[in-house]
Amino acid sequence: MAFSVPDLPYDFAALEPHIDARTMEIHHDKHHAAYVAKLNAAVAGTPLADVDINDLVADAGAVSNPAIRNNGGGHANHSLFWTVMSGAGGGEPSGDLAAAIDAAFGSFAGFQEKFSAAAANRFGSGWAWLSVDGGGLIVESTPNQDTPLMDGRTPILGIDVWEHAYYLNYQNRRPDYIAAFYNVIDWNSVAARFAAAR
Ligand code: MN
Numbered sequence: 482m483a484f485s486v487p488d489l490p491y492d493f494a495a496l497e498p499h500i501d502a503r504t505m506e507i508h509h510d511k512h513h514a515a516y517v518a519k520l521n522a523a524v525a526g527t528p529l530a531d532v533d534i535n536d537l538v539a540d541a542g543a544v545s546n547p548a549i550r551n552n553g554g555g556h557a558n559h560s561l562f563w564t565v566m567s568g569a570g571g572g573e574p575s576g577d578l579a580a581a582i583d584a585a586f587g588s589f590a591g592f593q594e595k596f597s598a599a600a601a602n603r604f605g606s607g608w609a610w611l612s613v614d615g616g617g618l619i620v621e622s623t624p625n626q627d628t629p630l631m632d633g634r635t636p637i638l639g640i641d642v643w644e645h646a647y648y649l650n651y652q653n654r655r656p657d658y659i660a661a662f663y664n665v666i667d668w669n670s671v672a673a674r675f676a677a678a679r
Pocket residue numbers: 508512559641643645646
């Protein structure tokens with residue numbers, strides 16, 4: 482069975498004014514779709530076509546093929562990205578996730594400082610992540626479409642800092658996009674991923 486692009490769980494305009502509708506439309510319908518099409522071409526006719534995408538990108542043998550690494554990573558990363566945002570997002574986490582963030586970073590503000598720096602300092606294209614590493618949380622960054630799953634960690638929140646994620650609205654002002662991203666984080670979704678990963 483071929484991989485497919487999941488529907489967005491909201492309208493293209495749902496994240497405005499923080500992320501504009503045109504960016505969301507091109508990002509989902511063109512960029513994500515292209516990763517899926519190229520991934521399907523790379524695995525066509527092989528057993529890898531039937532593997533769960535998160536298992537596929539965690540398979541060191543599979544991702545030794547650059548086409549699978551880049552396009553499988555692109556599919557996995559964007560599939561997570563759409564679901565950790567919401568038009569009703571923002572604010573701060575609560576419960577177990579808040580406690581784990583406090584334990585790892587001292588406070589929510591301490592987390593934001595590290596996450597924003599990881600996103601701003603990623604040179605060129607890539608992602609910043611909040612990942613489950615063992616029992617705790619870490620902030621990390623990956624280049625291109627690499628994912629923490631390739632290194633045995635479980636991402637529960639990610640921000641895409643490829644220029645295609647923000648350039649229409651923010652041009653070269655990546656820090657402004659990063660600051661705006663906090664207004665659309667769906668902490669309920671992140672908390673559910675945290676609970677599942679532990
Ligand atoms: Mn992207």
